[in-house]
Amino acid sequence: MELKFNTLDVFTNKRFGGNPLAVVHDADHLTTEQMQTITREFNLSETIFVMKPADPNNTAKVRIFFPGGEMPFAGHPTLGCAILLAEMKNKPGCSFETEIRLEEVAGLVPVKVTRIGDVPHGMFKAPVVPVKVDDGPDKAAIAAALGLSADEIGFAGHAPILLQGGPTFFFVPVVSRSVLEKSRVCEPAWSALMGILGKHEAYVDAAYVYTRGGDGKDASFRSRMYAPGGGIPEDPATGSATALLARQLLIADKLKDGKHRFVIEQGYEMKRPSDLVLEADVAKGDLTEVRVGGQAVRVSAGVITV
Structure with missing residues (x-):
């Protein structure tokens, strides 16, 4: 099985800055063990796997892994993946504004993505309002x-x-x-x-x-x-x-x-x-x-x- 992937640098507008991310497409048939193995192969802080959404009104279902396991939600994979999917939906060089809706383990995460000029910008809503534990x-x-x-x-x-x-x-x-x-x-x-x-x-x-x-x-x-x-x-x-x-x-x-x-x-x-x-x-x-x-x-x- 061959799967397409992209890597991005996230929270930056310059390559080789920010936080590197791997995005694996069409990952619906991968097992959890395979996702974890691929994550270790990329050896980045996180890798996100893109699948068909459970709700067709959403953009994609995703799972996020770091070298030690799976995460219910993570920021830089969410942002990087949403920006990539938004760019793939729009013509290169064209300005746009769109919402990418990602189904994550922690819940649905909407991401507003805009591009004016060369580098897009995204803003995601946290799926859970943070609380104090101790x-x-x-x-x-x-x-x-x-x-x-x-x-x-x-x-x-x-x-x-x-x-x-x-x-x-x-x-x-x-x-x-x-x-x-x-x-x-x-x-x-x-x-x-x-x-x-x-x-x-x-x-x-x-x-x-x-x-x-x-x-x-x-x-x-x-x-x-x-x-x-x-x-x-x-x-x-x-x-x-x-x-x-x-x-x-x-x-x-x-x-x-x-x-x-x-x-x-x-x-x-x-x-x-x-x-x-x-x-x-x-x-x-x-x-x-x-x-x-x-x-x-x-x-x-x-x-x-x-």
């Missing part, structure tokens, strides 16, 4: 896992927190860019920290470390994401974690009712600069909708034999 454990344990000191954890109302919205991430605010840059996974303290977080029913193997500011004049935050247990030593861009960040911002920055927009830089320390846009709608003091957007560019196309 506060973080002792700062000393967190600091040891990241090669930091306890007084470098947290800033101005931002404290470590465990959030869920499809996947679950552990969020670690740090005091400055220099602290973010020197953060790293340190064993055995990292595994000990994941063990502490593992008391929750939600599976946790990832820490999203962030601080205020960035290189861009519009940048709100700079972040890094570590998930070595899932085969991702560091992720260049994490759309799902960016969506969950909205809950932390609501709590820590006490967002007022209305629409809020943030630009998050990620992957810069890896030399894979990624720029993500987070939009959060707040009404009556709570989140009502979260959206994440960015750009993507095609890098390669080919055929994989299974």
Whole structure:
């Protein structure tokens, strides 16, 4: 069996930046084991498999895998796949605006895709409004896992927190860019920290470390994401974690009712600069909708034999 595939760089408008993604087309006859094997063959942070939708009103059914297993929802595969499918539906060089509707394990994810000029832009609605699971454990344990000191954890109302919205991430605010840059996974303290977080029913193997500011004049935050247990030593861009960040911002920055927009830089320390846009709608003091957007560019196309 031969299947067509594309690779894209997501959350960037330049090839060889952002987060690489593989998209495998016409994957309806693949087994879960085959999808996992193909994902390991591509050896990227995530691979998305495109199938016929269960509801003909939707664009496609998709399944998302990372080297360690399947994910119910992930941001950069959702965005990259939607942009690719939208471009495939429209003539090259023509401007367009369309909605791509992806059936994911976590639920239906609509993605608004527009192209004006050469590089398209997409914005997806998170399938689940993120919720708080728990506060973080002792700062000393967190600091040891990241090669930091306890007084470098947290800033101005931002404290470590465990959030869920499809996947679950552990969020670690740090005091400055220099602290973010020197953060790293340190064993055995990292595994000990994941063990502490593992008391929750939600599976946790990832820490999203962030601080205020960035290189861009519009940048709100700079972040890094570590998930070595899932085969991702560091992720260049994490759309799902960016969506969950909205809950932390609501709590820590006490967002007022209305629409809020943030630009998050990620992957810069890896030399894979990624720029993500987070939009959060707040009404009556709570989140009502979260959206994440960015750009993507095609890098390669080919055929994989299974």
